[in-house]
Amino acid sequence: MAGYTFFTNPMSRGQIARWALHEVGADYEQVIVDYGAPKPAALLAANGLGKLPTLVHHSADGDYPIAETAAICAYLAETEDNGALAPTAQERAAYYRWLFFAAGPLEQAITARSMGFEPNERQKVSVGFGCYDLVVDTLAAHLRGSDYVCGARFTMADVYVGSHVLWGTMFKTLPELPEFVAYGERLSARAKYAEAKAIDHALIAAAQATTQAAASAEAKV
Ligand SMILES: N[C@@H](CCC(=O)N[C@@H](CS)C(=O)NCC(=O)O)C(=O)O
Structure with missing residues (x-):
C-alpha cells in the first residue's frame, strides 16, 4: 500500500x-x-x-x-x-504567520471580492481580513524584502502561499505586482512544481477530451 x-x-x-x-x-x-x-x-x-x-x-x-x-x-x-521543508526555529514565526495568513485573510479577501462583498468601515473591524487592498499590500511588502516566505530558503509555506499568488495573478484575482510575478517565477521554475502540474494538466486534458467525445457522440444521435 x-x-x-x-x-x-x-x-x-x-x-x-x-x-x-x-x-x-x-x-x-x-x-x-x-x-x-x-x-x-x-x-x-x-x-x-x-x-x-x-x-x-x-x-x-x-x-x-x-x-x-x-x-x-x-x-x-x-x-x-x-x-x-519544515521551518527551522528561526523560520518558524514567518512560516506559521504567512501559512495562516494565506489560508485565512488572503483566501477570504479574494473570495469576498470575487463574490462581490466589500466590507464597509464598520464591517472591516469584524471581518478577519479587514480589507482586500491592505491584505494585498501586506503580502507584497513581505515578498519585496524576501525571496521566499521565510527568507532565503524555500519551505513548505511557499507551496501554499505561492500557489495562492500564482493562481491569483493568473486568474486576475490578485494584481500583477512585480513582487508577486517575481515570486511566482521563482516557484514555477522548480522541478517538483513542473512534475506535479504536468500530472494535473494531463488529467484535465483527458477529462476535457472525454467530455468533447461524449458531446459529439450525443450530437450525432
Ligand atoms: N478549506 C478547504 C477548501 C477545500 C475546497 O473547497 N475544495 C473544493 C475544490 S477546490 C471542493 O472540494 N469542492 C467540491 C465540493 O465541495 O463538493 C481547503 O483549503 O482545503
Missing part, C-alpha cells in the same frame, strides 16, 4: 497538495473524485465535508486522515523528507 491515499480532482486545491506531495517525495495513490458525482465513502469517512484535497496517511502506527490544504502542506513538511 502507498504511504498516502490522496483524494483529489485536478481542477481543485488538490493541485497544491500534489505539489506538496512531490516536493517531499511522498509515495501516494490518487483517487480522482468527479464534481457532481457521489462522494466515495472513504473520502467522507476521512473528511465529513467531503472536500478536496483530503489525504489519509497510512503510517506504521495507523491511518491519519488530514484535510485543509494548508494543514496538509504543514503535515507533509513535518512528516516526510526528514522535515527538510
Whole structure:
C-alpha cells in the first residue's frame, strides 16, 4: 500500500497538495473524485465535508486522515523528507504567520471580492481580513524584502502561499505586482512544481477530451 491515499480532482486545491506531495517525495495513490458525482465513502469517512484535497496517511502506527490544504502542506513538511521543508526555529514565526495568513485573510479577501462583498468601515473591524487592498499590500511588502516566505530558503509555506499568488495573478484575482510575478517565477521554475502540474494538466486534458467525445457522440444521435 502507498504511504498516502490522496483524494483529489485536478481542477481543485488538490493541485497544491500534489505539489506538496512531490516536493517531499511522498509515495501516494490518487483517487480522482468527479464534481457532481457521489462522494466515495472513504473520502467522507476521512473528511465529513467531503472536500478536496483530503489525504489519509497510512503510517506504521495507523491511518491519519488530514484535510485543509494548508494543514496538509504543514503535515507533509513535518512528516516526510526528514522535515527538510519544515521551518527551522528561526523560520518558524514567518512560516506559521504567512501559512495562516494565506489560508485565512488572503483566501477570504479574494473570495469576498470575487463574490462581490466589500466590507464597509464598520464591517472591516469584524471581518478577519479587514480589507482586500491592505491584505494585498501586506503580502507584497513581505515578498519585496524576501525571496521566499521565510527568507532565503524555500519551505513548505511557499507551496501554499505561492500557489495562492500564482493562481491569483493568473486568474486576475490578485494584481500583477512585480513582487508577486517575481515570486511566482521563482516557484514555477522548480522541478517538483513542473512534475506535479504536468500530472494535473494531463488529467484535465483527458477529462476535457472525454467530455468533447461524449458531446459529439450525443450530437450525432
Ligand atoms: N478549506 C478547504 C477548501 C477545500 C475546497 O473547497 N475544495 C473544493 C475544490 S477546490 C471542493 O472540494 N469542492 C467540491 C465540493 O465541495 O463538493 C481547503 O483549503 O482545503
